[in-house]
Amino acid sequence: QKEVEQxxxxxxxxxxxxxxxxxxxxxxxxxxxxxYRQYSRKGPELLMYTYSSGNKEDGRFTAQVDxxxxxxxxxxxxxxxxxxxxxxxxxxxxxxNRLAFGKxxxxxxxx
Amino acid sequence: xxxxxxxxxxxxxxxxxxVTFRCDPISEHNRLYWYRQTLGxxxxxxxxxQNEAQLEKSRLLSDRFSAERPKGSFSTLEIQxxxxxxxxMYLCASSxxxxxxxxxxxxxxxxxxxxxx
Numbered sequence: 001q002k003e004v005e006q007x008x009x010x011x012x013x014x015x016x017x018x019x020x021x022x023x024x025x026x027x028x029x030x031x032x033x034x035x036y037r038q039y040s041r042k043g044p045e046l047l048m049y050t051y052s053s054g055n056k057e058d059g060r061f062t063a064q065v066d067x068x069x070x071x072x073x074x075x076x077x078x079x080x081x082x083x084x085x086x087x088x089x090x091x092x093x094x095x096x097n098r099l100a101f102g103k104x105x106x107x108x109x110x111x
Numbered sequence: 112x113x114x115x116x117x118x119x120x121x122x123x124x125x126x127x128x129x130v131t132f133r134c135d136p137i138s139e140h141n142r143l144y145w146y147r148q149t150l151g152x153x154x155x156x157x158x159x160x161q162n163e164a165q166l167e168k169s170r171l172l173s174d175r176f177s178a179e180r181p182k183g184s185f186s187t188l189e190i191q192x193x194x195x196x197x198x199x200m201y202l203c204a205s206s207x208x209x210x211x212x213x214x215x216x217x218x219x220x221x222x223x224x225x226x227x228x
Contacts, residue, residue, distance in 0.1 A: 032215055043202055043219035088153050101153030
């Protein structure tokens with residue numbers, strides 16, 4: 001079993017819709033949770049960073065962490081065509097060493 | 112530009128050749144990480160440095176791979192006797208390493224895309 005599971009299936013939504021992405025994980029030591037956005041052939045760009053359980057909101061983006069279920073989510077409200085990218089979840093145990101990534105979700109927002 | 116930079120951006124090499132990549136982290140960051148990403152997968156951790164000390168290496172880092180950060184600033188990743196399976200995007204990231212939230216955020220460079228023919 002991989003440490004981080006993320007259904008890589010492409011997701012197509014109309015402009016303005018809410019995008020919902022999620023990851024599950026098996027390592028109960030993970031405490032730091034991140035979401036990255038990656039455009040084709042570019043490096044990942046940090047979107048959201050959360051420590052432990054709870055919600056965090058930043059503009060149109062909301063990250064949720066449920067450590068009891070080992071489940072994290074990212075919501076994108078009022079999606080725009082410029083949000084079309086691959087979204088990667090990542091997590092680490094101590095915050096200051098390696099990140100374990102999911103496979104990534106390809107999102108396409110249709111104008 | 113004060114982000115993480117990597118050089119070269121693309122490298123095509125023949126099997127058996129050696130290649131070296133360079134990463135320049137964000138200037139005040141003392142932690143530097145290398146990851147490898149293949150098509151359709153998330154990045155996989157290879158190794159990381161705190162200043163010039165290499166603190167952790169993944170099992171993915173075979174003896175053909177070596178990384179250095181001689182003065183605690185830029186880092187190099189060398190692959191000897193390249194194989195077709197080494198074809199991937201090699202990503203570098205850095206963080207400030209300061210205790211607590213923002214210090215742990217890892218910022219990635221644009222990557223070096225390696226193609227082994």
